[in-house]
Amino acid sequence: MKVLVITEQREGKWNKVSFETLAAAQQIARETGGSLSAAVIGKGVAALAGELTGFQLDEVLLVEHDLLEKYTPDGFTIALRQLIEQSKPDLVLLPHTYQVRDFAPKLAASLNKGSAGQAGRGMIGDCIGYRHEGGKLTFVRQMFQGRTNADVVFLGDPPWIASFQAGAFRADLAAKHASGKAPAKPVNVDLQPAQIRTKPLELFREAKQAVDLTQAPVLVSIGRGIKAPENIPLAEKLAKALGGEICASRPICDEGWLPMDRQIGSSGQTVAPKLYLALGISGAIQHVVGMKGSRTIAAINKDQNAPIFEVADYGVVGDLFEIVPALIAELEKPS
């Protein structure tokens, strides 16, 4: 199967979920005995394409245009449609980011439009895994907010488009090129200003000291069990002792105890740190979808039946107000 992975960058910086999808794409290309290309799209992103050539790929495709400097759904759809028409992949894989969910269904539906044969293609979005059995590729995605999984297959002719949820694959398993570098190839796309109906304006952050939680190696997360805003410094102290950041489930941010940009879950950020320590979080699915990809999950909760223990590697049933100070003391001990 000929696989194309479309990476994501903004202002020359990677969205690191791209490398998780790259790892998945390498695995699928290997298992189906096909080739693998990776594309970078934007303006002035040749250096990023250069970085990609160090990975185990057959080619790196560089899609650059003045009108692709800032993301627009029209610009990206038109450019990527041309890329797909030129490189003719069977399977196109993307990281399931906010940007991808904004354009990928449109891209799929716009494929083979106005040509002979089946018009429009489907997208299976937000996948958490896949299976390749007996020549058949099945994608696994969640339904009912994580209460069930679903096996989904493509029907009809390729190309097929699928996206993988953050944390579904491990970026550190993306294989480096075995013998040197993959060749990089520019792809010309035709794009006119009049085709772009959206006018992107400024990017901004609302919180002053906003932090990118996806980059933190350790996250200490608090839920309703923290009881009062006065108790938050305790959790912050633990986060500091672990060299990490503090974050929360939705109710804490709705109460205004922590800013919204520290919210983890379906309406907040999706993270996959090395360690996720959940304090007084029950583990509603809306929260769990945002953190279950973490390498190691530890949870402290007074309720032994809390669903957070379903995903935890280490569990402590007890009073967080007793255990957290003890943890801080233990971490501050000279080791």
Place this chain on the structure above:
Amino acid sequence: MKIGVCIKQVPAKDAPLAVAEGGAWIREADIGFEMNEPDGYALEEALRLKEKHGGEVVAISMGPERAKQAIKEALAKGADRAIHIADAEFSKLDPLSSARSIAAAIHPENFDLILTGLQSDDQGFGQTGVLLAELLDRPHATLIMQIEVAEGRMKLKRELEAGWFQWVELPLPAVLSIQSGINKPRYATLKGIMAAKKKEIATVNRATLGVSGASTQRVEKIYVPQKTKKTEFITGQPKEVAAKLVEKLRHEARVI
């Protein structure tokens, strides 16, 4: 402004889910249904835009007969009329076929603005708004947190990841997918519920829409995921627990 808002009826949040015969969907017989929560935000935003700019709000829902319950709720909250695209088997549709059906049904309405929620709480494809934009050849934007309309254009605040936002401008007519949390949805008043009884629900049978195009994907089965992790519980006095946990995180998991 003539606004169409897409709402879906989904199983109630606390409904017990059992896999139906055939394995590809849930057993619907004994469970309650409700308006998809993310669509409630889209409806509220439509009503506020109408209150500010005038016009009409039309609720659109595809589904079996029971979907009328969600439609009536939208009418009670203030939608002016509704379009019900009737299909008893609609849960089998793939996102593109669903969107093609909705697009075919609403095309004659020529809405200035079409709103959808972020995604459905059941299938969660999250594609309807973006696909409607492509099929109706309208510009679109998703994850909208604020809408300002002036002189045939909109200025929109989009939520990005990691605490980032972006302002974008779009001409009307357009399609927007609303981010949950943009507003506080209203409750239906008794007066609203009474008024809803006189409002029009136009039912179109999906089969009569003449929608062409093959299915692009199929759900083969749904199932409760197997727990992949075995939780190791650490017990003892707080001090002991702390020492054991730190030891494990340092030397077993090696994450700190």
